[in-house]
Amino acid sequence: MGPLNYHHLRYxxxxxxxxxxxxxxxxLNLSQSAMSIQIRQLEDRLGHKLFDRVGRRLDLTEAGRIALDHAERIFTAGEDLVATLNRTNTTNPPLRVGALSTLSRNFQLQFLRPALADNCDVSLRSGNTRTLLAxxxxxxxxxxxxTEVPASDQGTDFAAQRLAEQPVQLHGQPERLRHGSLRALLETEPLILxxxxxxxxxxxxxxxxxxxNPRIAATVDDMAMVRLLAREGVGLAVAPAVVLAxxxxxxxxxxxxxxxxxxxPFYAVTVPRQFPHPALASLLATGGVTPE
Known part of the structure; x- marks a missing residue:
């Protein structure tokens, strides 16, 4: 079966x-018979009838409604593509942000706050470093x-901008912190790492x-869970203050x-692009983050 003919889809x-x-x-400056042939060829390609004739009117079938939904998205995406490359698009696409899964949600919000205040749509995805950089x-x-500068041997010209650096401290319920020294604290209280x-x-x-040799209450790959466990009194969170602000x-x-x-440290990693997202430059210029 051959590829979809987008002229048919337009008609x-x-x-x-x-x-x-x-x-x-x-x-569309076509004859009615030519238009009819185009529609019939599209129906043959899709294997479904797209219209029901009701008097002189053509009503969409269920398959037709599905096809129209896809057609609208396809042609809208095409119009956005042309507008973006010609720098004429008045509505920006979502800012697509990847964040290390262990990164503080509060930090992410601080970075994105200026864009959100400007009503910029944001698509946020978390994951491991390898997947996000790919x-x-x-x-x-x-x-x-x-929180790390990408290795230089990955074959891509990554640019890492240092946004902030925050001290890592021990945080917990006040009654857990009544020890006279760091050693006593670490020897007595369980840690959330x-x-x-x-x-x-x-x-x-x-x-x-x-x-x-401390007791480790939990080892967690999500800073939001570190925050919750500390709040529940499971142990002392080892984290920047922004995590539990x-x-x-x-x-x-x-x-x-x-x-x-x-x-x-906190880094924003980008790659050189001819058409970067319009909101990104201002976020990187300000850093988007105020250290606690």
Whole structure:
């Protein structure tokens, strides 16, 4: 079976809009018989009748309604393509953002807030670094938010802009923080550790230096879950304050007064593009993030 003929689809869409073969033929400067042949060829290609004749009017069948829905989307996408490449489109496409699954939701919101305030539609996808960078390289994403600079051997000219760096601290219910030293705190209270590489490596080094073998209550690959577990009193969250900003502001969670010597950087990763998303430049210029 051959590919779909989009001329047939265009003629079909006009007939569906007009509800009349003759008017559609007149609008497209075709004879009525030629238009009829085009519609019949499309029906043969799709294997379904697209119209029912009701008097002099042509009504769409169920298959016809489905075909019209797809046709409208196809031709709208084509019009958007031309407008985008000609820089004449007045409505921007969604900003497609990829975010590392362990990245703080609060951080993501801070970065996106200016775009959302400008009523920019946002498509947000989370995942692992390899998958997100592959999608970015394929132009399926406009930007990837992560905590690491991409390796230089990946074959793609990634550009990583450092947006912010925030200290990693211990956060938990206030009654869990009543210890006189960092060592006592780590020896006594269970920890909620994210799997994010910078934080995990920093904590491993710190624990080795202090010769402390703590109890790990949970190892989590989602910062939202780190936040929830800390809020429920499961243990102390090892994270930047931005992860628990709301709980800290309300007093439900407090921050231990000890410097861990660990900082988590935040990067926006892009690839060079001739037609970048219009909202991206201003987000990268401001960083979109105010460190806590």
């Amino acid at each position: 079909f869409r006009e007939v569906a809009r007009q509800g009349h073969l003759g008017r559609a033929a007149e609008r 999608d970015l390289a394929a132009l399926a994403l406009d930007v990837v938010l992560t 994210p799997t994010e590489n910078t934080i995990r490596a920093g904590m491993d080094n710190l624990l080795a230096r202090l010769q402390v 709301d709980e800290i502001a309300s007093g439900r969670i407090a921050t231990a007064p000890f410097d861990l010597g660990i900082a988590e």
